[in-house]
Amino acid sequence: xxxxxxxxxxxxxxxxxxxxxxxxxxxxxxxxxxxxxxxxxxxxxxxxxxxxxxxxxxxxxxxxxxxxxxxxxxxxxxxxxxxxxxxxxxxxxxxxxxxxxxxxxxxxxxxxxxxxxxxxxxxxxxxx
Numbered sequence: 001x002x003x004x005x006x007x008x009x010x011x012x013x014x015x016x017x018x019x020x021x022x023x024x025x026x027x028x029x030x031x032x033x034x035x036x037x038x039x040x041x042x043x044x045x046x047x048x049x050x051x052x053x054x055x056x057x058x059x060x061x062x063x064x065x066x067x068x069x070x071x072x073x074x075x076x077x078x079x080x081x082x083x084x085x086x087x088x089x090x091x092x093x094x095x096x097x098x099x100x101x102x103x104x105x106x107x108x109x110x111x112x113x114x115x116x117x118x119x120x121x122x123x124x125x126x127x128x
Contacts, residue, residue, distance in 0.1 A: 044110060046105065047078050047104060053068070057110050057113045058114055059113075065089050065090070068090075069090075081099055082095055
């Protein structure tokens with residue numbers, strides 16, 4: 001095999017090597033659901049089966065985004081929680097914020113709206 005014919009093969013192998021870590025992240029085991037010590041709702045949401053109302057329990061997911069998730073999954077099955085970022089209006093930052101509540105299999109057990117804890121105030125911050 002000449003060096004000219006090896007270049008495309010090497011390029012393909014390098015591209016595959018770059019894709020492996022990304023697919024491994026999608027297949028990573030789900031994080032434990034957040035615990036609620038302040039009376040907030042606990043549980044998880046199966047993004048492949050939850051109703052729009054159940055999806056709306058997630059912080060940052062209103063009725064419009066919930067309907068977009070339902071419409072998207074009518075054509076595509078989510079294979080991992082990160083794929084939720086493929087839905088218009090939902091970015092990776094939102095997905096990472098919600099990852100503890102997101103599942104792609106099993107029952108939806110979230111029974112009410114999730115309240116995220118308020119960030120701690122830093123010393124010197126003025127409330128005025």
